[in-house]
Amino acid sequence: MCMSDSEFDVVVIGGGSTGTAVARDCAMRGFRTLLLERDDIASATVGTCAGMISSGLKYRSEPDIMKMCSTEVVHLNRIARHIIMKNPILTPFRDLSDVGSDMEYVESYSEHAEERDVPEMMFLTPEATIAIEPLLHPDVVFSVYYEEFFIDPFRLCLLQALDAKRHGAEIKTYCEVIGFETVNDVIQGVVFYNRITGTTEKIGAKIVVNAAGPWAPKIAGFSGAELELRLNKGAHIILDRRVVNVGISVKALDGRYIYLFPHENTTLLGTTALDTWEDPDSLVASFDEIEYLMRSIETYIPSIRDARIIRTMAGVRPLVADWKVPEGKVTRGYQVIDHENGLISFTGGKLVMCRHMAEAVTDIVSKKLGNDSACTTHEKPLPGNEADVDVEALSAEYGVSMHALERMRARRGTEMTKILELTKDHPEWKTTICTCEPIIEAEIRYAIREEFPQTLNDLRRRLRLGTGPCQGTFCTYKAASILSEELDLQGDDFLVDILDFRAERWKGIRPSMRGEQLAQEELAQGMYSCVGNLDQSDVDYDLKPWEEGV
Amino acid sequence: MDMECDLLVIGGGMAGLVAGTLAAEAGLSTILLRKGQSATAYSSGAIDIIGYLPDASEPFSTPEEGLAAIAGLYPLHPYSIIGYVDGIKPEDVVDEIVGRTRDTITWLKEKLKDTIAPLSGDFKSNIFPITILGTTKPTCLVQKTMYSEDLQTREDSVLLFTGFSGNADFNPSVAAKTYLEDRIAIGEPPRKVGHCTLRVSPFGKPYNVSSVEIARHLDHERSIEDLATQLKPQVEQLGATHVAVPPVLGIKTAMDNKKKLEDQIGAEVFEMLGFPPSVPGLRLQLALEEMYRTNGGKMLVGHEATSYIKTEGRITKVSAKAPRREMNIEAKAFILSTGKYIGGGLSGDENGIRETVFGLMTVTDAYHSAGEIIPSRYTNRIAISPEGHPINSCGLTLDPHFRPINEDGVEWASNLYSAGAVLAGYDYSIEKSGLGVAAVSGFSAAKHAIDFIKEVA
Numbered sequence A: 001m002c003m004s005d006s007e008f009d010v011v012v013i014g015g016g017s018t019g020t021a022v023a024r025d026c027a028m029r030g031f032r033t034l035l036l037e038r039d040d041i042a043s044a045t046v047g048t049c050a051g052m053i054s055s056g057l058k059y060r061s062e063p064d065i066m067k068m069c070s071t072e073v074v075h076l077n078r079i080a081r082h083i084i085m086k087n088p089i090l091t092p093f094r095d096l097s098d099v100g101s102d103m104e105y106v107e108s109y110s111e112h113a114e115e116r117d118v119p120e121m122m123f124l125t126p127e128a129t130i131a132i133e134p135l136l137h138p139d140v141v142f143s144v145y146y147e148e149f150f151i152d153p154f155r156l157c158l159l160q161a162l163d164a165k166r167h168g169a170e171i172k173t174y175c176e177v178i179g180f181e182t183v184n185d186v187i188q189g190v191v192f193y194n195r196i197t198g199t200t201e202k203i204g205a206k207i208v209v210n211a212a213g214p215w216a217p218k219i220a221g222f223s224g225a226e227l228e229l230r231l232n233k234g235a236h237i238i239l240d241r242r243v244v245n246v247g248i249s250v251k252a253l254d255g256r257y258i259y260l261f262p263h264e265n266t267t268l269l270g271t272t273a274l275d276t277w278e279d280p281d282s283l284v285a286s287f288d289e290i291e292y293l294m295r296s297i298e299t300y301i302p303s304i305r306d307a308r309i310i311r312t313m314a315g316v317r318p319l320v321a322d323w324k325v326p327e328g329k330v331t332r333g334y335q336v337i338d339h340e341n342g343l344i345s346f347t348g349g350k351l352v353m354c355r356h357m358a359e360a361v362t363d364i365v366s367k368k369l370g371n372d373s374a375c376t377t378h379e380k381p382l383p384g385n386e387a388d389v390d391v392e393a394l395s396a397e398y399g400v401s402m403h404a405l406e407r408m409r410a411r412r413g414t415e416m417t418k419i420l421e422l423t424k425d426h427p428e429w430k431t432t433i434c435t436c437e438p439i440i441e442a443e444i445r446y447a448i449r450e451e452f453p454q455t456l457n458d459l460r461r462r463l464r465l466g467t468g469p470c471q472g473t474f475c476t477y478k479a480a481s482i483l484s485e486e487l488d489l490q491g492d493d494f495l496v497d498i499l500d501f502r503a504e505r506w507k508g509i510r511p512s513m514r515g516e517q518l519a520q521e522e523l524a525q526g527m528y529s530c531v532g533n534l535d536q537s538d539v540d541y542d543l544k545p546w547e548e549g550v
Numbered sequence B: 001m002d003m004e005c006d007l008l009v010i011g012g013g014m015a016g017l018v019a020g021t022l023a024a025e026a027g028l029s030t031i032l033l034r035k036g037q038s039a040t041a042y043s044s045g046a047i048d049i050i051g052y053l054p055d056a057s058e059p060f061s062t063p064e065e066g067l068a069a070i071a072g073l074y075p076l077h078p079y080s081i082i083g084y085v086d087g088i089k090p091e092d093v094v095d096e097i098v099g100r101t102r103d104t105i106t107w108l109k110e111k112l113k114d115t116i117a118p119l120s121g122d123f124k125s126n127i128f129p130i131t132i133l134g135t136t137k138p139t140c141l142v143q144k145t146m147y148s149e150d151l152q153t154r155e156d157s158v159l160l161f162t163g164f165s166g167n168a169d170f171n172p173s174v175a176a177k178t179y180l181e182d183r184i185a186i187g188e189p190p191r192k193v194g195h196c197t198l199r200v201s202p203f204g205k206p207y208n209v210s211s212v213e214i215a216r217h218l219d220h221e222r223s224i225e226d227l228a229t230q231l232k233p234q235v236e237q238l239g240a241t242h243v244a245v246p247p248v249l250g251i252k253t254a255m256d257n258k259k260k261l262e263d264q265i266g267a268e269v270f271e272m273l274g275f276p277p278s279v280p281g282l283r284l285q286l287a288l289e290e291m292y293r294t295n296g297g298k299m300l301v302g303h304e305a306t307s308y309i310k311t312e313g314r315i316t317k318v319s320a321k322a323p324r325r326e327m328n329i330e331a332k333a334f335i336l337s338t339g340k341y342i343g344g345g346l347s348g349d350e351n352g353i354r355e356t357v358f359g360l361m362t363v364t365d366a367y368h369s370a371g372e373i374i375p376s377r378y379t380n381r382i383a384i385s386p387e388g389h390p391i392n393s394c395g396l397t398l399d400p401h402f403r404p405i406n407e408d409g410v411e412w413a414s415n416l417y418s419a420g421a422v423l424a425g426y427d428y429s430i431e432k433s434g435l436g437v438a439a440v441s442g443f444s445a446a447k448h449a450i451d452f453i454k455e456v457a
Ligand SMILES: Cc1cc2nc3c(=O)[nH]c(=O)nc-3n(C[C@H](O)[C@H](O)[C@H](O)COP(=O)(O)OP(=O)(O)OC[C@H]3O[C@@H](n4cnc5c(N)ncnc54)[C@H](O)[C@@H]3O)c2cc1C
Pocket: A013, A014, A015, A016, A017, A018, A019, A036, A037, A038, A039, A040, A041, A042, A043, A044, A045, A046, A047, A048, A049, A050, A051, A052, A053, A054, A175, A176, A177, A178, A211, A212, A213, A214, A215, A219, A232, A233, A234, A235, A236, A270, A271, A314, A315, A316, A317, A318, A348, A349, A350, A351, A352, A353
């Protein structure tokens, strides 16, 4: 074991929305902070979520939580507005009896509308409804209109991590915590396996924050503590384009609400909710989940099957362990659990609350370590949100299309000028590598240099690389070359990167293979197997959790 | 509008164009419909016959060896259908298959000799050209611009990988590294490689330079000389005996360009195998179309076969739709060579796989009906592996005359033949057999159709 004498005030386990928020807060309050993530930033639950930072509409039975959600939306709009979009949403009804029972949500939504700078909830006539969304079923009798905000969950986590770094924290990805060093059952150090160097390492820690999402019970177990979660699977379907003009939220076949959200260049259809005991790492959407979502939305958008499903994604909600109630009735709040042995864990929570969760736990840390500096995470901007960006002027100055720059802006805000500066010495880096998104070569090089990706999948999370209609068919090998060049990888690693990326894309494509996707996949096989001969490659390829078994 | 002919070919990729050419050459009046793009044009332009058995890891060193293995193990593989000849002795089956394949290849090579895509290599052995990833793959024939005589045998060969600035399709440094590692591992030449990047700016812009743009640019006079001037010092500095370029040497003048470059830089130049949009694929498609027309075939591009009339077990007419017109075409026989999912011969949704023109029975890799399968269940968990995905082996199954059969195992129509990727029973991506199966089955289907038409007449 590689021993290190460095000692941290706080070690945060998990690089999802919660862990990165905690690392940021701790670092901003001056603690020596280390974040350990076994994979990449935002590689687990948070990467499978819808990114809605919601008004808490669904949780109106918990008024405190609605209020908290609303306030958090205001904060996020202050600190991260460059990665946030506002989506209008329609909830149409075909049957008046579906409505009557429960109209309080209109009031609870509207109560907090003003602070979020959105109009109060409105009722629309069938004509007005269809005018907004012509694809809706003509039998709609009325609809409800409201607005919600959406954040890029990958960028949020990454920016929180980068900001933590700027405030002195250390961020270590590909480091999996495998145990604790304890004296008299109190944690003194954290033991982790570093997958990059292939070594086991240990560092000292005064306090450890367990933000491992669905894996939190396992981490608690390493310290001898017990922790229970209610794990609940949710699946999404991703369609190849912006099918609808606005978000559509409807009652599904079983009476739950599901949604269809235009998201970046695609549309997101979700979600399901199933209690699960499966390994979260090997989860994929099932045929039943896909059909449940398609048939449910079909009752309101009859032409939905004309759109092409490009992939599915499935994740696990780490809910508070409330049992004997349906998933929808479990509190959406979170709990902070102090195991009194140097470890503090979270259960429950949501993306939208991550900053709030971090503040709560950092307050405890502060008390324990005797530090009274105040939380500022809701005031200080995340990197890139320092000022407005004039995309039009940048487009004229650097000769890159407005469309490409607008997408770049939505990832990076003011930081985009650093990328564009690179193209002065290297005009060839204005070449578009991923045409679906689009992403230019300069941004890929910049991300590799500044945002510590190790693999193509890491680049995907930072850039939305390969997430469009072709699912990386055409950009995988191009981006892999750039990554290899920048990181000076061996030829074998270059090929492994391609195989790993195809594997990850395939995980989401496979469950919903149909229609035009068959041709898309024939093309991908034609390229990587038929021509590239990668099916015969003898590189060291590790099977992924979802590839094992029969 | 109505038209009449002896043979109507539906689909204008490798399979349809080979079939149509053979028929036209035999003196039949032939019409071919092509609705849109073909997988043929997306291909790397190398003509695979058979590289591997499914799920095997050793490549065949000759097509003959591979065909014998296929005939023994996969009796319903399109290649194996060739062996079902009345009264044939079991020991002659493989010879029949090998003979037909050799005939097709020899014929095709001859036919493409004077086109923009002349072929190198021969039926006797598989070759292992380099891809733009720096890997190699087994194939049988490549276009002459893609061929290197002695790169991988000459002890002192030194290879320079050459890319183009602003062209993201190919990265010379990464390919060079990947290829060299592979050569070192197997202990064969070349033992030294290098890489360089040249500049061409077809439209004056130094970025987003596509492969097709470079090829068009190099079709213009004097642009190749400019390239040679840039390349020469690089070749000399490395001491390169060979230069690998991405497949961009020209659409019409690639052969000339190769020769000019070689003359001026003093090293052998060849194009690697690349990905779509593929210049060699495009050259192959254009060359096949030229071959078909030169032999007297008539071609209707942008025309989609949409419906048909069948009476007494025979198809009499097919209707075709173009953006501004519709027509009925009467023929004595028909060949369906509409390709797979890319070509559009097959389509599928959550309810099953369908043949798109006639609604013919489709089968799975195991020859069960594919009419009601859920596509995702006919895939493997692993994205890229020598097992491939069964969904890519779905398609039509044939009688010994290359006629699609129905649920009862007999031909669906007495005068409908089929060839190419629309057929079931093989996964070209893992076998490395795509254009080979398309050509050989196209050739075979045409032979049967020609016999049929001559008998009727
Ligand atoms: C389908 C779905 C839709 C959702 N939609 C929304 C939404 O629209 N809005 C919203 O607010 N919320 C939504 N949520 C909820 C939200 O995504 C989660 O509550 C939240 O993102 C969880 O973040 P996390 O950081 O706690 O967990 P995770 O993102 O799972 O992060 C935990 C991290 O810990 C790491 N880890 C695990 N074990 C170890 C170890 N031993 N060592 C080191 N690291 C380890 C993991 O790799 C992981 O990266 C949704 C959830 C799902 C499943």
